[in-house]
Amino acid sequence: MSRSRIGWILVAIQFALMITLLVVPWRRPEPVSLIIGIAVLVGALTLGVLSFRALGSALTANPVPREKASLVTTDVYAQVRHPIYTAVLLAAGGFTLAVGSMWTLLVAIGLALFLFSKSRWEDRLLARKFGTEWDEWATRTGALVPKIRH
Numbered sequence: 001m002s003r004s005r006i007g008w009i010l011v012a013i014q015f016a017l018m019i020t021l022l023v024v025p026w027r028r029p030e031p032v033s034l035i036i037g038i039a040v041l042v043g044a045l046t047l048g049v050l051s052f053r054a055l056g057s058a059l060t061a062n063p064v065p066r067e068k069a070s071l072v073t074t075d076v077y078a079q080v081r082h083p084i085y086t087a088v089l090l091a092a093g094g095f096t097l098a099v100g101s102m103w104t105l106l107v108a109i110g111l112a113l114f115l116f117s118k119s120r121w122e123d124r125l126l127a128r129k130f131g132t133e134w135d136e137w138a139t140r141t142g143a144l145v146p147k148i149r150h
Contacts, residue, residue, distance in 0.1 A: 007063045025103050
């Protein structure tokens with residue numbers, strides 16, 4: 001099976017998990033958790049928009065890098081290698097905090113595990129395509145959260 005086809009399957013699984021998060025039973029939100037959850041959701045949306053803008057023409061839903069794309073290591077990508085995944089995880093966390101039940105928590109955990117695995121697969125593709133440039137960038141950045149610098 002081609003990498004591109006695997007990539008699209010991974011995208012489909014990711015969207016299925018995100019939709020599942022929205023359709024499993026919710027609980028009645030408490031005012032404090034609703035406000036904090038919405039604030040996290042707004043932060044996630046902001047990070048997502050910044051990430052999309054930073055990628056420019058390299059943006060694709062498929063985790064397989066575009067053939068003519070260059071490695072983006074600036075803006076939010078100077079801090080984390082997969083800020084879109086981070087934004088999705090923050091959104092899932094904010095949503096779960098706002099209206100989540102045990103079901104949304106379980107789906108959010110599943111989504112986190114899935115995106116962690118997907119980011120590792122994507123990292124291998126990027127390393128193969130960009131070599132030393134990717135290696136240097138990866139030593140400076142975390143996959144889903146910024147690295148703590150000493």
